[in-house]
Amino acid sequence: xxxxxxxxxxxxxxxxxxxxxxxxxxxxxxxxxxxxxxxxxxxxxxxxxxxxxxxxxxxxxxxxxxxxxxxxxxxxxxxxxxxxxxxxxxxxxxxxxxxxxxxxxxxxxxxxxxxxxxxxxxxxxxxxxxxxxxxxxxxxxxxxxxxxxxxxxxxxxxxxxxxxxxxxxxxxxxxxxxxxxxxxxxxxxxxxxxxxxxxxxxxxxxxxxxxxxxxxxxxxxxxxxxxxxxxxxxxxxxxxxxxxxxxxxxxxxxxxxxxxxxxxxxxxxxxxxxxxxxxxxxxxxxxxxxxxxxxxxxxxxxxxxxxxxxx
Amino acid sequence: xxxxxxxxxxxxxxxxxxxxxxxxxxxxxxxxxxxxxxxxxxxxxxxxxxxxxxxxxxxxxxxxxxxxxxxxxxxxxxxxxxxxxxxxxxxxxxxxxxxxxxxxxxxxxxxxxxxxxxxxxxxxxxxxxxxxxxxxxxxxxxxxxxxxxxxxxxxxxxxxxxxxxxxxxxxxxxxxxxxxxxxxxxxxxxxxxxxxxxxxxxxxxxxxxxxxxxxxxxxxxxxxxxxxxxxxxxxxxxxxxxxxxxxxxxxxxxxxxxxxxxxxxxxxxxxxxxxxxxxxxxxxxxxxxxxxxxxxxxxxxxxxxxxxxxx
Numbered sequence: 001x002x003x004x005x006x007x008x009x010x011x012x013x014x015x016x017x018x019x020x021x022x023x024x025x026x027x028x029x030x031x032x033x034x035x036x037x038x039x040x041x042x043x044x045x046x047x048x049x050x051x052x053x054x055x056x057x058x059x060x061x062x063x064x065x066x067x068x069x070x071x072x073x074x075x076x077x078x079x080x081x082x083x084x085x086x087x088x089x090x091x092x093x094x095x096x097x098x099x100x101x102x103x104x105x106x107x108x109x110x111x112x113x114x115x116x117x118x119x120x121x122x123x124x125x126x127x128x129x130x131x132x133x134x135x136x137x138x139x140x141x142x143x144x145x146x147x148x149x150x151x152x153x154x155x156x157x158x159x160x161x162x163x164x165x166x167x168x169x170x171x172x173x174x175x176x177x178x179x180x181x182x183x184x185x186x187x188x189x190x191x192x193x194x195x196x197x198x199x200x201x202x203x204x205x206x207x208x209x210x211x212x213x214x215x216x217x218x219x220x221x222x223x224x225x226x227x228x229x230x231x232x233x234x235x236x237x238x239x240x241x242x243x244x245x246x247x248x249x250x251x252x253x254x255x256x257x258x259x260x261x262x263x264x265x266x267x268x269x270x271x272x273x274x275x276x277x278x279x280x281x282x283x284x285x286x287x288x289x290x291x292x293x294x295x296x297x298x299x300x301x302x303x304x305x306x307x308x309x310x311x
Numbered sequence: 312x313x314x315x316x317x318x319x320x321x322x323x324x325x326x327x328x329x330x331x332x333x334x335x336x337x338x339x340x341x342x343x344x345x346x347x348x349x350x351x352x353x354x355x356x357x358x359x360x361x362x363x364x365x366x367x368x369x370x371x372x373x374x375x376x377x378x379x380x381x382x383x384x385x386x387x388x389x390x391x392x393x394x395x396x397x398x399x400x401x402x403x404x405x406x407x408x409x410x411x412x413x414x415x416x417x418x419x420x421x422x423x424x425x426x427x428x429x430x431x432x433x434x435x436x437x438x439x440x441x442x443x444x445x446x447x448x449x450x451x452x453x454x455x456x457x458x459x460x461x462x463x464x465x466x467x468x469x470x471x472x473x474x475x476x477x478x479x480x481x482x483x484x485x486x487x488x489x490x491x492x493x494x495x496x497x498x499x500x501x502x503x504x505x506x507x508x509x510x511x512x513x514x515x516x517x518x519x520x521x522x523x524x525x526x527x528x529x530x531x532x533x534x535x536x537x538x539x540x541x542x543x544x545x546x547x548x549x550x551x552x553x554x555x556x557x558x559x560x561x562x563x564x565x566x567x568x569x570x571x572x573x574x575x576x577x578x579x580x581x582x583x584x585x586x587x588x589x590x591x592x593x594x595x596x597x598x599x600x601x602x603x604x605x606x607x608x609x610x611x612x613x614x615x616x617x618x619x620x621x622x
Binding site for chain 1: 389470477490
């Protein structure tokens with residue numbers, strides 16, 4: 001008999017929820033609002049109710065459902081305890097116990113970036129590999145490490161927080177975490193813009209970036225169109241991206257490194273840009289890791305949340 | 312009925328083998344020579360025979376023994392395949408299959424540094440913690456990462472090769488791995504001596520280190536005795552040690568970081584020396600990791616090899 005699994009990816013504004021087959025077919029994906037009032041006390045009951053309603057709608061009983069996984073924007077340890085999720089108003093929330101008490105089905109919980117990594121390793125860019133590193137290049141740099149098919153959560157759920165590896169000495173700007181010189185200050189979309197601004201300031205050469213409030217995408221578009229300063233900025237970006245990934249790969253020796261997030265829309269050109277410094281800085285025994293782009297986009301978290309229930 | 316387990320830690324000259332109870336009591340530890348001739352073809356048969364002889368001597372039959380674990384000086388993946396162990400003459404050796412075919416008992420295999428980490432997490436400095444980083448400071452810098460009580464082997468068994476994280480730009484000397492600026496060039500015993508030599512060259516001040524072919528131990532002894540240049544060298548050493556450990560801790564978020572190897576004989580002073588840069592460079596969410604010294608010395612590998620059989 002076919003069996004089903006639910007995944008939920010809770011963000012600060014909406015929660016994406018999905019019904020999947022146990023083999024990972026996407027059957028029904030939807031969204032509900034995330035109600036953050038009163039320290040987010042309704043978030044988990046809302047997810048549980050939405051899943052119960054879907055079960056009723058589809059005529060599924062408890063025996064048809066393996067369980068539900070949930071990814072949340074905060075550190076979650078291996079027992080499903082979320083120490084803090086600022087965007088949800090949570091502190092020391094036992095996500096697994098709370099959701100289980102409402103849903104009465106098997107439950108697992110994880111950090112959203114880690115859960116997205118699991119999703120990409122199940123049905124996305126890392127499909128078929130049991131040891132994977134996901135690097136998510138967005139406003140910040142997130143990451144998730146999959147070891148033998150499981151999330152590396154770490155002691156307090158901060159495993160895979162690769163955006164805050166120290167990468168550059170003497171960086172005057174401070175990172176969101178309070179430190180100076182973090183990987184994410186260079187390899188995020190914001191970081192790319194920061195690097196490009198420095199390139200523009202260091203030169204009088206013309207560029208498509210001049211005279212406008214440009215975004216990360218403009219840098220890579222300009223690079224592809226042959227703009228010299230965009231090329232310089234993109235190469236600097238690639239240098240730092242490759243150097244940071246090399247450090248992580250040296251520690252955990254992934255089979256495949258999957259690049260996701262908004263910056264990954266630049267496409268395969270990212271691999272060309274990062275490869276020289278990756279090869280320069282990675283431990284030779286870890287240098288043959290494959291690279292791929294993420295495939296699941298915003299669905300990765302739902303897939304990964306569901307996958308936590310399936311071994 | 313009490314049950315037993317064997318652990319073997321194979322080095323280039325001798326193999327240490329141990330008989331332990333399943334709760335980790337050290338019952339009998341001994342050594343046999345490692346015969347590396349003919350590409351080390353006799354190493355595994357010798358270990359198997361030695362274990363079989365011990366079983367006979369102790370009157371143990373197959374049902375009394377859970378199995379045997381083996382640590383070897385080379386990269387070993389999660390399936391027990393050793394890609395290369397230069398000191399043993401091995402290439403692409405299926406250690407698990409080979410040992411099992413001789414011993415006819417359940418077998419597990421791992422890299423020696425990773426296996427030592429598992430030993431320290433079972434009965435050594437990391438006892439009681441399921442997420443641990445072992446940093447071994449000897450001629451080089453080795454390491455092992457334990458996640459939820461298991462070795463992080465990585466795709467090709469190079470997981471935990473933390474000695475080759477890139478740490479310092481513009482380092483003129485080359486590392487054994489062929490790169491420049493690896494963690495191990497600064498944080499190994501050899502690295503400490505290298506740093507101290509640079510300190511001596513940069514100054515005309517007197518020091519206990521002058522005029523002799525000093526070792527790492529002399530630096531820390533001099534530091535404890537108040538020698539100013541030893542203090543400078545030890546502080547530089549601590550800076551790099553803390554900075555490298557911070558990078559690894561940010562990736563894997565250990566509960567405890569255990570320091571072993573020859574340099575760890577310097578004692579708790581190492582923690583004082585490394586802590587300022589550790590705190591400066593680690594991701595705040597990973598900053599509350601505990602630190603401890605390794606406790607098992609040369610027995611760590613045997614304990615860890617045995618522990619692989621026990622879940």
